[in-house]
Amino acid sequence: PPVLRSGASAGDTVAYAGDLGLAGLGLALLFRESAEPDGKAHSRGLRELRAQRPGALQAQLAPSPPIELGPVAADAGATAMMDVSDGLSLDAARLAEASGVTIAFERELLECGFGAQHGEQVPVAAMLTGGEDHGLLATFSGGEALPRGFVAIGRVVDRRGDETRVLLDGHPFQPRGWDPYGVLPPGA
DSSP: OOOOTTOOOTTOEEEEESOOSHHHHHHHHHHHHSBOTTSOBOOTTHHHHHHHOHHHHHHHHSOOOOTTHHHHHHHTTOSEEEEEOSOHHHHHHHHHHHHTEEEEEOHHHHHHHHSEETTEEOOHHHHHHOOOOOEEEEEEOTTSOOOTTOEEEEEEEEOOTTOOOEEETTEEOOOOSOOTTSOOOTTO
8 A cells, every 4th residue: 555645653763765965956056057147058067067076967967766665665664655856844844744743854864874975965954955856755663674775864753832844953944945836834
């Protein structure tokens, strides 16, 4: 049966599989180095940019989603799961809303798991708000071993009275990312 985004419970481990924050870095590089001020693309310097920053550009231009890990997570007992393409914090807020919980990310876990990827240093802000990573966000019962390919990045906690959906190191974090509908979940 499918694993829905509505099954997360307090005490679950929050885990992620795939690249995180790289695609957003790649897009920012392309706009800064290979686009006119009005956003119109050009190819001047693109070859050099690809040689200097291959990890970020590859993540943006030819992502490699970990699709095969979806069934692995389901078989391992994932309680909730969804793809992340609009930004980790924004998609986590959606999962939190559907499950009636709060997602508590830990900076140290994010940095240890995803601070260095494919030769790139990725800041936590890029991990939380960059889009187009095409990864998988999943929750697993606390204490269970995570399946291959998934890295712990936080935990699920009871919904706070102020309707906060996402925390970073215990503090409310305003979800941001690419929102194709222009609508955040209530309270996000």
